[in-house]
Amino acid sequence: MKQSRIKRIAAITMARDDEFFLSRWIAYYGKQLGTENLYILLDGTDQKTPENCGKAHISKLPHIPMSRSAGDKYRINKISEFAQKLLKKYDIIIGCDSDEFLIVDPKINKKLSEYLSCKKIHTTMSGLGLDVGQHLYSEAVLDKHAPFLEQREYALLSTRYTKPVVINKPVTWGSGFHSIKHHNFHIDKNLYLLHFGAIDMDMLEQKAKMRGTDWLNHLRRRGNGTINAVTNQKAHSEKWLRIARFLQTYIRPIYALRKPAMMGLKIVVKIPPRFKKSGI
Numbered sequence: 001m002k003q004s005r006i007k008r009i010a011a012i013t014m015a016r017d018d019e020f021f022l023s024r025w026i027a028y029y030g031k032q033l034g035t036e037n038l039y040i041l042l043d044g045t046d047q048k049t050p051e052n053c054g055k056a057h058i059s060k061l062p063h064i065p066m067s068r069s070a071g072d073k074y075r076i077n078k079i080s081e082f083a084q085k086l087l088k089k090y091d092i093i094i095g096c097d098s099d100e101f102l103i104v105d106p107k108i109n110k111k112l113s114e115y116l117s118c119k120k121i122h123t124t125m126s127g128l129g130l131d132v133g134q135h136l137y138s139e140a141v142l143d144k145h146a147p148f149l150e151q152r153e154y155a156l157l158s159t160r161y162t163k164p165v166v167i168n169k170p171v172t173w174g175s176g177f178h179s180i181k182h183h184n185f186h187i188d189k190n191l192y193l194l195h196f197g198a199i200d201m202d203m204l205e206q207k208a209k210m211r212g213t214d215w216l217n218h219l220r221r222r223g224n225g226t227i228n229a230v231t232n233q234k235a236h237s238e239k240w241l242r243i244a245r246f247l248q249t250y251i252r253p254i255y256a257l258r259k260p261a262m263m264g265l266k267i268v269v270k271i272p273p274r275f276k277k278s279g280i
Helices: 019-033 068-086 112-117 201-211 213-222 225-232 239-250 273-278
Strands: 009-015 038-043 057-061 092-095 100-104 124-133 154-157 187-198 268-270
Touching: 009 019, 009 068, 009 112, 019 038, 019 100, 019 112, 038 068, 068 092, 100 112, 100 273, 124 225, 124 239, 154 225, 154 239, 187 225, 187 239, 201 213
Parallel strands: 009 038, 009 092, 038 057, 124 187
Antiparallel strands: 100 187, 124 154, 154 268
16 A cells, blocks of 8 residues: 555544544544544534543534434434535545444554545545444443443354445435435445444343333333344354355345445454554
């Protein structure tokens, strides 16, 4: 990979009542890009500004109660519009949720800003999606002050989290950053998008409890899909990372020809130990 100038790269997210993950998001992307290149939309004027925000740009928007579907569309449209404006100043934008972390395989020994600066991006770029979950029989309750990957070893290979989070042209993301209308997926061989929404069952139960008894009872009865998978399925070696990338690059479902697919396979992998070097 030839050397290139470091391009102007920004990261953007939107969050509500999510200070725990948001502070981690700031810490990670701030180290990779500089906090002055982070843009955070807080959904609600009542939202607390994270203590570690540094020079990050914080905008507090009035919270508008909506259904989940309408809220998802509202938020992603706000982020897409903001990203389009930022592209007048930046070469590349990374857009993702506050519990999602785009990493370069540590074997490459490059920061995210260095790696992306060397890549030719065709409007969008994706990392292979890894949905990290707690193994209930072998992993303890999360220590919220310690790195995630020092405590969690398993992930579900997930097309849902192989998202087109990197853009270099104005686009409109689909809800949750899961797609971009009229654009295909370009899955990079050294990028991974790690999702930590299912990192701890106790945290999920606390969230469900806040939403109501029915939500909590449902979670306790059915469990969480990712946690169920990493707890009960055999974990495969990292060769499945290459296989999954191949499948998701060349296999497309009939109903969504631009989205990656895995032929219905639900594969759990052991996260390569070198990923701990990411600091997440």
